[in-house]
Amino acid sequence: MYISISPQKSGGHYASSSADYVRYLEKENEHRLDEEKENFFNASHDDILPESVTKDIDGNTAKLKTSEARFYAITINPSARELANISTKDQLKDYTRELMKSYASCFNREIDGGAVQPSDIKYYAKLETQRYFKGTDWQVKENQPYASQILALKNQQRKIDRGEEQGSITKLQKQIDRLEQQAPHKINGLRISQGMAKPGNQSHIHIIVSRKDASNLYGLSPGSKYKASEVMMNGKLVKRGFDRDRFFASAEKIFDQKFQFQRNYVESYASRKLFLKQPKSYMQQLAKLPTAQKKLAFQILRQSGLRIPAIPTNQVQLAIKSFNQLRKGLKTAIKSSSIGY
16 A cells, blocks of 8 residues: 655645646546546545536635645555455445545544544545556666667667668667567566556545645644644644554555455555664564565565565574665665555
């Protein structure tokens, strides 16, 4: 599970309207018939039109400064293993609704003297079914040396065709074909490149959540650097903060209970936290897993792009000899949709 929370910006400034982001989330609907379109949903309604989303989010920004985010974007990206436990799109939507209830409970704020309730959160969510390879994806990176050579050869072909150079276009094409075959990562025989659609089930959720509560009176920022604290404002003691750790941990707990998902050690939020704070302990725990779980763990890590060296059987050797080789790769793998938050 990979979950991100970020304030939406336009260039270097916070976006003054949600219109551009809503329009971006409509990209999959552009070539669909009306009955095939995937509309927005919230805690209580489906089939909400984009115009209504923009109007409601933009109208819920009372007293916000230009230096404050109007809304936040949350993305929920289940891994392939997690998606295999989900049968329908409605199940993923129901999971999103349950997660947003937890989102409300993670605020250290009071509204009208009580804790933040799910009904205080104004949000709209959108299910998408497609993803595309980015330049930062490990498959694209490992194909890049071949892509660069192919581009240079194609440029040379064009120069020959224009009469600017001497040479054989046919021979250059044979070199291009050979490089295409040698590229390590392909889909249906085609070299993976930036912008190519990813195969398989790529369902994920985008959420637009207002910075203000549903009454448009109280600010609710998941970007707060505080988990829980109090501050004097206008002579009153005000609670503030959002517990991201609790939110991320609850995301996997809700998922596992709802879909009876057996989460492997490397897929857990707890292991990711351990890796970031005590990487050697992370690897030692990895070495102590039962054989079947350890095998699955390394399979998951490999699928996320980690190149794992020969792992010594001795646990001390694992923690010491393999540590430096794995550390860099794990930092990348931990951010992938398979095992990160």
